[in-house]
Amino acid sequence: MGWNYGDILDAVARVVPADRPALIWGDDVVTWAAFDRRTNNLARRMIEHGLAPDDRVAVLCRNHPAYIEATVAALKSRTVSVNVNYRYTADEIVYVLEDCGASALFYQDSLDATIAELKARLPGVRLWIRIESDRQVRAAAAGEQSFEAWAQAGEGAPLDIQRSPDDSYLLYTGGTTGRPKGVLWRTGDARKVQLESPLIAKRPADLAEHSAMVRDNPAPSRTIPACPLMHGAGSNAVIGELMAGGGAVLLPSDRFDADELWREVERTGVTRIAIVGDVFARPMLRALEAAPGRYDLSSLKVISSAGLIWSGEVKAGLLAHLPKVTLVDILGASEASGFGYSVATADNVPATGVFAAGAKTVLIDPDTGAVLPKGAAGEGLLARTEPVAAGYYRDPAKTAETYRMIDGVRYAVPGDFARLGADGQLTLIGRGNLSINTGGEKVFPEEVEEALKLQPGVEDALVVGEPDPTWGKSIVAIVKSTPAFDEAAVRAGLQKTLAGYKLPRRFLHVDLVPRHESGKADYRTAQALITKQEPVEHL
Structure with a gap:
């Protein structure tokens, strides 16, 4: 067909x-x-x-x-x-x-x-x-x-x-x-x-x-x-x-105005909301917490997200107010979609960044370029077989890099690293072209960002690398914080889940974390921001 x-x-x-x-x-x-x-x-x-x-x-x-x-x-x-x-x-x-x-x-x-x-x-x-x-x-x-x-x-x-x-x-x-x-x-x-x-x-x-x-x-x-x-x-x-x-x-x-969103759901009987991760989900949750029961949201059945990490704690918060709603987190990219799905309900909220692998999803060894055995536990580049996009328009070199022929099969390989567990669950690690090499160790910004957003007083965060004479690159956290932020407490909290080399060397406090309108991170602006600023406590 x-x-x-x-x-x-x-x-x-x-x-x-x-x-x-x-x-x-x-x-x-x-x-x-x-x-x-x-x-x-x-x-x-x-x-x-x-x-x-x-x-x-x-x-x-x-x-x-x-x-x-x-x-x-x-x-x-x-x-x-x-x-x-x-x-x-x-x-x-x-x-x-x-x-x-x-x-x-x-x-x-x-x-x-x-x-x-x-x-x-x-x-x-x-x-x-x-x-x-x-x-x-x-x-x-x-x-x-x-x-x-x-x-x-x-x-x-x-x-x-x-x-x-x-x-x-x-x-x-x-x-x-x-x-x-x-x-x-x-x-x-x-x-x-x-x-x-x-x-x-x-x-x-x-x-x-x-x-x-x-x-x-x-x-x-x-x-x-x-x-x-x-x-x-x-x-x-x-x-x-x-x-x-x-x-x-x-x-x-x-x-975007979260209260306007909830008013429109009530007014028009919306059954589904499409968002892009925490950038939309967090203000939606804050609006519900500020006025529990204000809106009649009985028509709503599904909230779906694609393109940006949607954290487990925000999902759990939404489900506390919307216990009959299903939350569907789709792991995909512009180049291909359906790598994995994470479905959360009031009875079960998967951990942040954990997905059930799609039927056509595989991992590729970044060193050999070989496809890892289907279902075998391990780490590698996230990939999937067709159907995928045709390629990048008028860019055959980039198309060949992302859409690879391996043993006669065409795979889309957007550049994300993931870990497949023995239970068949995928854990997203981060995007390879954004990784920060510090002292010979590879740090994925997304992993540190999600750990930061779990800490008290951190409302939003991006992580970038800056030149370091000793380590090559050191980690800088650009954060939007609340009065509850305490750097010592945040560092102590991060040490419970992150290796020492992944911890931020310094924090840069801003009124607004650089993001595109979609909610996706704007790392170019973030990188420019840290090069223009001396280390300070607050901007």
């Missing part, structure tokens, strides 16, 4: 109730009938304006219904959607659009000032489609198209085109170091990975069976992506929900 996202969305629109909400954004409700009509209109306009299969179409927009509509229109028109971080500077946006060879850009009107500069620097972008934030048609300026005019004009009939499982989308990831990289995913492969999820009780064999399952489901899920749609965790959660015939609720505010 060859899956295609556009075909799935077309099929779902034919069987769900027309008045079922597909997207909710404050008081703005887009029904499934309207969603299907608008995305078909957009896709048709894209083709009429000369966009062809495989042309790259970038989306520069905050969490707004138009982000999803533009992405789905690209899927339906067989063009390749490209996510762009709205927090990027003009130079960074130019880099991504030139790197992917974008032919068109959907952009939100709140970014008009940036767009004025981009137009002169990006002659390869033929179409500039301006998204009206208030959903009202505006007369387009010279050289621009109106998103709302495109979406509203036309009968919205499905496109009469033949699609393919090879139809793709590009997922640009800023990562933790270096320039953003575009990871190319075929929709057929991405769908197969989605169907590996432990949340799926029955896996359809083909599109006809999938449509029947959607048609016969009277109570589909409704998801809130707490994280930005411009990151894979957010957009994948919404597209996956829509392909199941459900709907998505977008938070009205541009910046």
Whole structure:
């Protein structure tokens, strides 16, 4: 069976109730009938304006219904959607659009000032489609198209085109170091990975069976992506929900507010929340602790996370307030997903960073490059067999490094180290390219960071290395602390779980730990921060 996202969305629109909400954004409700009509209109306009299969179409927009509509229109028109971080500077946006060879850009009107500069620097972008934030048609300026005019004009009939499982989308990831990289995913492969999820009780064999399952489901899920749609965790959660015939609720505010999240869960009957680790989970827990019982959260069934460590103590705290909810922690990366799953309930909270290995997951010996025997205890590079992403766009060298052929089998090896125990459980150790060599010993920042966040008075932390004349590199902890922080007590606590060479040589206190909008660590900024600062007690 060859899956295609556009075909799935077309099929779902034919069987769900027309008045079922597909997207909710404050008081703005887009029904499934309207969603299907608008995305078909957009896709048709894209083709009429000369966009062809495989042309790259970038989306520069905050969490707004138009982000999803533009992405789905690209899927339906067989063009390749490209996510762009709205927090990027003009130079960074130019880099991504030139790197992917974008032919068109959907952009939100709140970014008009940036767009004025981009137009002169990006002659390869033929179409500039301006998204009206208030959903009202505006007369387009010279050289621009109106998103709302495109979406509203036309009968919205499905496109009469033949699609393919090879139809793709590009997922640009800023990562933790270096320039953003575009990871190319075929929709057929991405769908197969989605169907590996432990949340799926029955896996359809083909599109006809999938449509029947959607048609016969009277109570589909409704998801809130707490994280930005411009990151894979957010957009994948919404597209996956829509392909199941459900709907998505977008938070009205541009910046994450945990109380707003809980209000929207109560108001709209959300069943699932998608987050990115502790950066979102901790404020969610604080809001519940500040006002126990304030919100009716009885509709909520699942909170899922991907892309960042979600600590056991935060999971336990959430479950104390939400004992009927299941917490699903997904071990994955932009390059491949489904390496492992950690499922927490009120009766069982796995330790931080411990996952049940996925069926296609293996470990690779970093010295020999050989695949370790399936199920054998040991340490190595985390890897999995296909389906995985096709590779890095226009970067064959990086693709060959990450996607390795071993004994005729293709593996995705993003660079994370893990330990497999005799019980079959995976423990994530850390990312190899971030490891700090101190005195000949390798230290993974993530391990020290998680130990730090367990200490009293530490609200958030990043760990980096700085040059040291004796040890080569020494460990620096950048922490956001509370008045309860006591360095001696923190050091004593760390010594109980970490070897001496892993302990921070010094602490740098900041008001905000450097992180990207998704919650992922911004190690480049962190590294720059420690080089500019002398050792101090507090900033």
